[in-house]
Each structure stands twice: as C-alpha cells, then as structure tokens.
Amino acid sequence: MTSRPGLPISVRLYPGETAASYWARLCAANAIGEKDLWLALRREDRTLPIRVTPRSALRKIEVLGGLPDGALLRESGGRACGHGGATRQVECPSCRMIPVAVALCRRCAGGDQITVARMHGPVCVRHRRWHGNGRDTPLSGRHKHLLAQRLLNGTLALRGVPYRSPEVDAAAELTQLRSLEGGCATDPLGDEILQFPWRIALTARLTDDRLANVLMSPGLGGYALAMLFDRVVTAHSVGRRAVEDVFDGLRIQGRELWIGKSAVTMQGGCVLTPAAMRMLPRVKAIRAHLAEPPRGTDVQVAMRTLPCRVIPLPGETPAGFLARLAVANSLDLIALTHYLERTVGANSSRSTNARFTSATEAIGALHPGHFAEQRARFLLFRRCHHVGWMLRRCGTCDIVDRARSACSVCSDRSPTEVFSRGGGFCVRHRRWHFLGEDEFLPSASACHRAEQAMSGILWRRGVTMHTGEYGLAVRLILDSWQEQTDARWFRTSRLYPPTVDLLVTLTHPDVALSLTALAESESQQVEGLIGLVVGTGGGSRTAELEATAATVVAVHRAAMYSAVRMPKSSGATVSKARFEKGIAEASYREKAVLLRHVTRSGRRADVVERAVRAAPASRVVSRRIVPGWADNAPWVRQGTGRCSATSKIGGVIRDQVGQGDAEHLGESQESSQRRVSRVAGA
Numbered sequence: 001m002t003s004r005p006g007l008p009i010s011v012r013l014y015p016g017e018t019a020a021s022y023w024a025r026l027c028a029a030n031a032i033g034e035k036d037l038w039l040a041l042r043r044e045d046r047t048l049p050i051r052v053t054p055r056s057a058l059r060k061i062e063v064l065g066g067l068p069d070g071a072l073l074r075e076s077g078g079r080a081c082g083h084g085g086a087t088r089q090v091e092c093p094s095c096r097m098i099p100v101a102v103a104l105c106r107r108c109a110g111g112d113q114i115t116v117a118r119m120h121g122p123v124c125v126r127h128r129r130w131h132g133n134g135r136d137t138p139l140s141g142r143h144k145h146l147l148a149q150r151l152l153n154g155t156l157a158l159r160g161v162p163y164r165s166p167e168v169d170a171a172a173e174l175t176q177l178r179s180l181e182g183g184c185a186t187d188p189l190g191d192e193i194l195q196f197p198w199r200i201a202l203t204a205r206l207t208d209d210r211l212a213n214v215l216m217s218p219g220l221g222g223y224a225l226a227m228l229f230d231r232v233v234t235a236h237s238v239g240r241r242a243v244e245d246v247f248d249g250l251r252i253q254g255r256e257l258w259i260g261k262s263a264v265t266m267q268g269g270c271v272l273t274p275a276a277m278r279m280l281p282r283v284k285a286i287r288a289h290l291a292e293p294p295r296g297t298d299v300q301v302a303m304r305t306l307p308c309r310v311i312p313l314p315g316e317t318p319a320g321f322l323a324r325l326a327v328a329n330s331l332d333l334i335a336l337t338h339y340l341e342r343t344v345g346a347n348s349s350r351s352t353n354a355r356f357t358s359a360t361e362a363i364g365a366l367h368p369g370h371f372a373e374q375r376a377r378f379l380l381f382r383r384c385h386h387v388g389w390m391l392r393r394c395g396t397c398d399i400v401d402r403a404r405s406a407c408s409v410c411s412d413r414s415p416t417e418v419f420s421r422g423g424g425f426c427v428r429h430r431r432w433h434f435l436g437e438d439e440f441l442p443s444a445s446a447c448h449r450a451e452q453a454m455s456g457i458l459w460r461r462g463v464t465m466h467t468g469e470y471g472l473a474v475r476l477i478l479d480s481w482q483e484q485t486d487a488r489w490f491r492t493s494r495l496y497p498p499t500v501d502l503l504v505t506l507t508h509p510d511v512a513l514s515l516t517a518l519a520e521s522e523s524q525q526v527e528g529l530i531g532l533v534v535g536t537g538g539g540s541r542t543a544e545l546e547a548t549a550a551t552v553v554a555v556h557r558a559a560m561y562s563a564v565r566m567p568k569s570s571g572a573t574v575s576k577a578r579f580e581k582g583i584a585e586a587s588y589r590e591k592a593v594l595l596r597h598v599t600r601s602g603r604r605a606d607v608v609e610r611a612v613r614a615a616p617a618s619r620v621v622s623r624r625i626v627p628g629w630a631d632n633a634p635w636v637r638q639g640t641g642r643c644s645a646t647s648k649i650g651g652v653i654r655d656q657v658g659q660g661d662a663e664h665l666g667e668s669q670e671s672s673q674r675r676v677s678r679v680a681g682a
Contacts, residue, residue, distance in 0.1 A: 006066040007032075014109070015328045016116040016308040018101045019061060019072050023054040025112060026065050037064075068311070102163065105131045117307055121163030123149035123196070130193055132163075137193075145193075148200040154332045156200070158339040159207050160304045166289035171202040173286060177278045178233045205236050206290055210247045215287050217252055221267045224257045225283035230276040231259045305365045306331075313410055315378045315420025317403050318351050318360045318371050324414040325364050351375075375400055378420050381462040383596065384622035389580035391462060402466040402627040407431050408438045423454035423465055425496065432493040434465070439493070446497035453500050461507050461597065468593035468630030469507060472552065473499045475635055476529075479548050480539025498537040505532055512597040516556040518564075519605035525553045551635045552594075559592035564601050567614040577615040585615045588624040591633040596625065 009029045013022055027034045038052045041060055048057055058072045104114040105124035122132025125146055128139045139145050152163060161167045175198060205211070211232070214220070235242040249260040256263040264270050272280065279286075308328040312321050322340075326333040337349050340363070346356040357371050378400055379393040386396045403417035407426035424434025425447045431440050432447065441447060454465075463469050477498055481489055488494060505511055511532075515525050529549045530541060539545070563582035568575040576582070579601060587596040615621060 007064050010066045013065070013067055013071055014104065014114055014116060017072075017104075018115050018117055019054040019058055021101075021113075021115040022065065022072065023052075023061055025114070026061070070309075070311075103131050103136075105129050106136050121149055121152045121196075121200070125149050125153075133192065135193075139193075144197040148197040150332075151204055152200050153330050154335040155204055156207065157329070157331055158336060161203060161207055167207055168199060168203050170286045170289040171199050171206055173282065174206075174229055174233050174279065175199065175202060177282070178230065178275045202233065202236050205232060205243050208247060210250055212290065214250055214252060214257070215290055217266075219266050220252075220257065220287075221265075222280055222283050223268065223270050223272065224264050224266050225287055226272055226276040226280045227264050227270065228257065228259055229279055229283060229286065230273055233275075304363065306363050309365050310412070310414075312364070312366065312370065312374075313406055313416065313418055313420075315374055315400075315418040316406070317417050317419060318357050319349065320403070320406070320416030320418070321364060322360050324411060324416050325360075327414045374420075380464070380467075380627075381460055382625060383462075383580060383584055385581070385618035386622065389578065389584070391460075397622060399626055401464045404465065405433050405436070405438070407433045421455045421459045421464075423451055423496065423500070424492070425451040427451055432496070434492055437492060441493060447493065450497040450500035453504055458500070458503055458507065463503060463507055464627060466627035467625075468591070468633060469503055470499065471630070472593055472633065472635065473502045473506065475548055476533045476545065476552075477502065477537040477539065479542060479545040480533050480537050482542045482544050483540055502533065502536040505536065506594055507597045509597055509599045512594045513600065513602055515553060516560045516592070516595055516598060517602040517605075518557060518560055519603040522553055522557060525557075526550050529553060548635050555590050555634050556592045556595050559586040559590035559595045560598075560601075561610075562586040562589065562612050563595065565612045567612065570614040572614065581615055581618060581621055584625060585621045588621075588629060589613075591630045593630050593633065 007026065007030045011022070011025050011029050024034065027037055034052055038048075041057060042048045042050070045057070045060070054061055059069070061067075062069060062071055101115040101117045102122060104116050105127055106112075107127045107129065108124060122130055123139065123145050124131055128142075128146065130137050130139055130145070152161075156162075156167075172195070175195070214228070215225075231246055232243065235246045246260045249258055251258050252266065253263075255266055257266050306325060306329045308325075310321070310324045310328050322336065323333050325331075326336050340346065340356060340359045341349060344355040344359045346353050346359070349356050351357065351371070358368065360366075361368060361370050375398070376395065379395065380399050380401060381391055381393055382397070382399060383389045383391055384394050384397050386394045400419045401421075403419045404424065406416050406418045407429055408415075409429040409431060410426060425432055425441075425444070427448055429440075430442075430444045430448075431438060432444075454463075458464075474495055477495060478490070484490075506515075514520065515529055517525075526546070526549045529552065530545060533539065533545060533549070534541060563579065563586040564576075566577045566582040566585065568577045577585070583595055583598060586592065
C-alpha cells in the first residue's frame with residue numbers, strides 16, 4: 001500500500017476504460033510526462049518494470065487519480081486455455097474477463113482518445129458513428145449497422161463474444177471462403193464497414209447452442225464439418241427461417257450427421273460443393289474457434305463474469321444491481337434477465353429465487369450469498385410468534401422493507417433501489433431521493449436529524465416509510481398546513497423533518513397508549529392528537545385536521561377494544577387471546593398503525609359490549625403486518641378521497657404477502673369502516 005498523495009487534477013474514469021488510457025489522460029491533465037511519473041513510482045517500488053506498464057501498478061494509479069480500490073479493470077490470470085491455439089487464458093478473447101480494447105466514440109469521449117475494454121463493437125448506437133480501427137465516421141442511413149451493433153451488445157455479449165474474438169474471425173473467414181463462388185449476396189469484402197452487419201449476424205448463427213452441441217462431437221470428420229458450415233452460411237444468406245430449419249433438423253443419428261433433411265457421413269469422404277471444398281482445409285481450425293467446453297450444472301461454473309463491474313450498495317436489491325450492471329456493460333436489461341433465467345433454469349427473477357440471485361452474484365463478481373447476507377443484515381424489527389411476540393428481528397419470517405430509490409450520486413447516476421434502513425435523505429451527499437425526486441438540499445440540517453432518527457430510534461421500533469405510520473403522520477401534517485398558500489411547504493423534502501419528529505412522539509408506547517386507551521375520553525384524545533400535530537409541524541387547527549384526528553382516534557379505540565376482547569379461538573367464550581397477539585391482529589383488521597406500538601392495555605373501562613371475531617392461528621397473524629399493509633387506511637380514503645403519494649398497495653413486495661393475506665385485505669378494510677362508523681356513532 002502506497003502513501004503517495006493523489007495528483008492535483010483528477011480525470012473521470014469511463015466505464016470499462018483500460019489502465020493505459022486512464023494513465024495517459026491523467027498524465028496529460030496534470031502536464032506530467034508518462035515516463036517521468038513512472039520513474040517516480042519506480043523509486044518507491046523497485047518491483048515495477050522499467051518500461052511504462054500501467055497494468056502492473058493499478059493500485060498506485062488508483063491512488064494518484066483518487067479512485068476507489070478496484071476501480072480499474074483487472075486481468076483474469078494466466079491459466080491454460082485451448083481456444084484457437086492460445087497458451088494462456090489472458091491471451092484468449094473467448095475466455096478472458098477483459099475483452100480486447102476498442103476506441104470509444106469521439107462524441108461519447110468529448111473529443112478525447114479513450115480506449116475501453118467492453119463487449120460491444122465499433123458502432124456507437126447513440127451517436128450513429130463508426131469508431132473502429134482508427135476511423136470515426138458517421139453512419140447516417142445505415143440501419144443495418146445499428147441492428148448489428150445491438151445484436152453484438154445483447155445476445156453475443158451474453159454469450160461472451162466481443163467484436164474482436166475468434167468467433168467473429170471465424171464468421172469472416174467462412175464468408176470469404178463462401179463468397180469466392182459468387183453465390184453469396186454480400187457487400188464487397190474490402191470494406192470492413194460494409195461487411196459489419198453480415199459478419200455479426202452470421203456470428204450469432206454460428207454461436208447458437210444447437211450448433212455448438214454438434215460441433216463438440218469428437219467423431220465429426222472434416223468432410224462433414226465442411227458440409228455443415230456450407231449449409232449454415234448458405235441458409236444464412238437466404239434468411240432467418242432457412243437457418244431455423246437447418247438447426248431444427250440438426251442431429252447426429254448413428255454414423256450420420258443430419259443437416260436439415262439431408263444426411264452426410266460423420267467419417268470418411270462425401271461429395272462436396274465448391275464452397276465446402278474451399279472450406280475443407282480450415283474447418284477444424286474454425287471449429288476450435290466456435291466450440292467451447294461443455295458447461296457444468298453448477299451456477300458458479302456456468303456463468304461468465306461481465307468485464308465492467310459495479311460496487312453494490314448496502315441493501316441493494318438484486319434487480320437494482322443487475323440494472324446497474326447492464327448499464328455499465330452496455331447491455332439490454334431485458335435480454336440480460338432472460339439470458340440468466342434460461343441459463344440457470346429459473347422461472348422468475350424475484351429476489352427470493354435462489355438460482356437467479358446466485359447467477360446475478362456470479363456475473364457481477366460478488367461472493368456467493370452476498371444478497372442473502374444483505375437481507376439478513378436489514379431485517380425489520382417486528383412482532384411474531386417466533387420470538388414470543390417481542391419486538392425483534394426474526395430470521396424465520398425474513399421480512400425486509402419495501403425497496404425505495406437510492407441516491408443518484410451513491411449509485412453513479414444509475415437508477416437503483418435499496419431496502420436498507422433509513423428514509424429518503426442521503427446524509428453523505430445531502431440529497432433528497434424519494435418517490436422519483438432527486439435533488440440537492442443546501443441547508444439540510446433538519447433533514448439530517450430526521451434521517452438519523454429514521455435510521456435509529458424509529459428503525460428499532462419497526463417504523464419505516466412504508467409501514468403505515470409515516471403515511472399517517474404526513475396526512476396529519478398536511479391537514480394542519482391547509483391554510484398555507486406557498487407551494488414550497490408541500491414539497492416532500494419540506495415535509496420530512498416535521499413528519500419524523502411527529503413519528504418519534506406518536507410511536508412512543510406511552511403516547512400510543514394515551515391515544516388508544518378505552519378508559520380515556522375520546523374528545524380528550526382527539527384534542528391531544530391535534531395539539532401534538534400543531535406543536536410539531538408548526539401548522540394550525542383546521543377543519544381537515546379535526547376530521548382526520550377524529551377518524552384516527554375512532555379507528556384506534558375500535559382496534560383496542562378488539563384486542564382486549566379477542567377470543568383465543570372461534571369456540572372460546574371465556575379465554576382470551578394473548579394481548580400482544582390480539583394487538584397485532586386488531587392492528588391489521590382496523591389498519592390501526594399506532595396500536596402495534598402499545599405494550600399494555602391500560603386501565604379497564606366500561607364500554608358497550610359487542611362481538612369480536614376470534615384470532616386466527618399465530619402463523620397467520622405473524623405474516624400479516626409487512627411493508628404496505630396499511631396503504632389503504634381509513635384516514636387516507638376519508639381525508640383525501642384517494643391514496644396518498646406514499647400509499648401504493650400495488651407495490652407491496654410479492655414475496656412477503658401470500659395469497660391468503662391478499663384475500664383478507666378487502667375484508668379487513670370493509671370491517672374496519674363498519675366498526676369506525678359504529679364507534680363514532682356511539
């Protein structure tokens with residue numbers, strides 16, 4: 001580890017940029033000769049070679065440029081490889097982690113000369129320019145080139161085939177040998193730009209799994225290979241349907257190779273076409289470029305690590321990490337997802353699918369079990385029967401918060417989602433990021449304190465921005481600000497500090513009990529709630545606030561009655577359910593978000609007797625309260641007539657709410673409305 005400080009002027013590192021390119025730009029920005037700076041590094045470390053070799057001092061270059069550890073690309077090592085006569089893995093573009101470096105588009109690089117190690121080819125789809133082999137020319141009106149580049153960025157990149165690879169060279173050689181006959185309608189071979197669409201499309205055909213399975217057969221002779229390649233190239237010149245007909249009928253049956261509807265012997269001679277005769281001396285070398293060793297069944301063995309890596313955020317979802325990984329490697333997210341599902345045999349891309357998650361970890365160079373560790377790290381505090389209805393984090397329930405958008409600076413300007421503890425404010429970069437907003441807050445001391453409370457005391461109480469309490473506090477604060485005319489008061493970033501301050505008070509067990517106890521006067525509870533809202537948010541007493549406060553108190557009183565009178569089972573008449581279990585079930589039925597923070601029943605009170613439905617099994621009650629369970633609370637519908645911005649029941653995490661819970665949602669909402677009306681009328 002070097003102690004040398006960084007250079008005065010740092011330059012931006014482009015995704016996938018090579019160490020030599022970044023070294024040259026860093027020296028040019030600081031007006032230092034590359035040889036002079038290299039000699040200065042050699043004075044500190046004599047193990048460095050005399051020749052300027054940036055890839056041998058990656059960590060030192062990262063320190064000089066102010067980059068994080070591991071930002072520059074690393075080689076995969078020097079293991080043996082048998083592809084195309086290569087002696088080491090780093091010499092083979094088919095299996096090395098870093099593909100052959102290509103020049104970046106001048107418009108993408110802002111006029112600089114930048115080389116990157118990416119899986120894409122010489123066409124910039126964004127600016128429609130050719131930037132390969134030292135040429136930078138526009139491609140106006142050449143739609144086929146853009147389609148070929150998208151194919152190279154998508155399907156071929158997922159197969160590990162960059163533009164400078166033996167597979168593309170094999171396609172070019174087959175095209176040359178076939179076109180000498182004059183029967184293949186291709187562009188002139190002297191211009192690489194004109195040949196590009198044909199070569200890429202043929203490469204996609206030659207790397208098809210159905211053809212690879214046949215090429216791996218050790219008993220396939222030279223004559224059979226020549227006829228096979230000739231039929232594939234000829235069908236490719238006809239169209240896609242012709243190629244599919246050839247591949248669908250491609251099989252080895254006994255000692256014969258069936259190509260479509262015709263068969264040739266696997267060993268020995270046969271009648272060859274003129275094109276196949278020209279291919280015969282080169283067919284085994286071409287097969288060495290195309291055929292790969294059979295893949296194992298293990299996920300870690302089968303997946304290929306993508307060249308450009310991203311650093312995962314704490315609590316980042318597998319879907320968000322995969323999206324950022326696709327952007328960094330210039331891949332299509334949908335194509336990458338479908339490729340992983342097909343490769344590992346996963347039927348979905350949910351975060352609970354172990355095979356898909358393992359595949360995401362493999363292509364992103366993460367250690368096995370990374371997402372499982374992050375999920376266990378950020379389990380929610382909640383009450384369930386596994387921990388005796390105490391406020392704990394339960395690994396059996398395995399419940400995490402609903403994913404929310406992450407800070408754009410933390411994620412390198414790539415949208416992603418996290419479920420880590422905290423709210424919608426990034427303390428490090430002072431940015432507000434919630435519900436699609438992402439803005440810098442110059443004076444953010446209030447949001448800073450609110451974020452500390454959200455990730456501290458409220459997190460330990462089991463309160464997040466999606467568990468219902470935050471939506472209730474926002475509704476109360478907004479109702480107290482109805483007399484405000486300035487629209488800036490109603491920004492979500494402006495609402496955040498007073499809302500969190502009100503949450504800290506309302507979720508205290510003693511305060512929650514005072515607002516829900518049946519022995520207290522309902523009018524006094526309403527007045528107390530209004531006083532807390534006005535004092536915390538700096539608003540005023542309004543008609544909307546009075547109506548919402550009355551609804552909230554009525555709902556929680558009805559829920560408290562159900563909790564203390566809830567029978568243990570459907571046939572029980574005397575024995576009651578455990579108080580903590582009754583609190584959890586009654587909170588879910590009435591959408592009483594504050595009741596679940598009550599720890600004791602308080603003084604007894606004489607109220608009108610009414611029937612209470614018995615509590616279901618403990619395992620059913622334990623899985624009811626998950627993020628999003630109170631999105632359609634009574635005060636949300638009665639106070640505004642519609643769901644608030646933070647209330648989106650469709651966003652409830654599917655792997656946390658079962659089908660049985662979804663059936664109870666409508667039933668509990670209707671019953672809560674009836675009970676609120678009955679209690680309010682009494």
